[in-house]
Amino acid sequence: MKGAARAFTRMVRAVLDRRYPNFPWRTTLGLLGGFAYLVFPLDVLPDALLPIGLLDDAVVLGFVVRMIKKDVDAFRAWETPR
Numbered sequence: 001m002k003g004a005a006r007a008f009t010r011m012v013r014a015v016l017d018r019r020y021p022n023f024p025w026r027t028t029l030g031l032l033g034g035f036a037y038l039v040f041p042l043d044v045l046p047d048a049l050l051p052i053g054l055l056d057d058a059v060v061l062g063f064v065v066r067m068i069k070k071d072v073d074a075f076r077a078w079e080t081p082r
Contacts, residue, residue, distance in 0.1 A: 004072050011075040022078060027071050034064035 014020035037060050044056045 007072045007076055011072060027067055030064050030067045034060050
């Protein structure tokens with residue numbers, strides 16, 4: 001997980017420096033949407049219904065992490081010298 005976090009940081013830097021053109025912008029939308037869902041007080045299942053209320057947050061977080069992992073794997077393949 002630590003290596004994936006470092007690769008994600010490198011990927012963001014490469015995107016901002018315009019060195020990595022393959023970054024899917026759906027990932028940016030997924031990150032922003034996932035973050036907004038987690039901090040927005042209205043959920044499908046209210047967080048006050050512990051632990052069931054945190055289930056929808058965990059599902060959203062899992063979806064975003066899975067989406068990012070695919071993109072980080074693609075970035076690692078791109079940055080590996082050919």
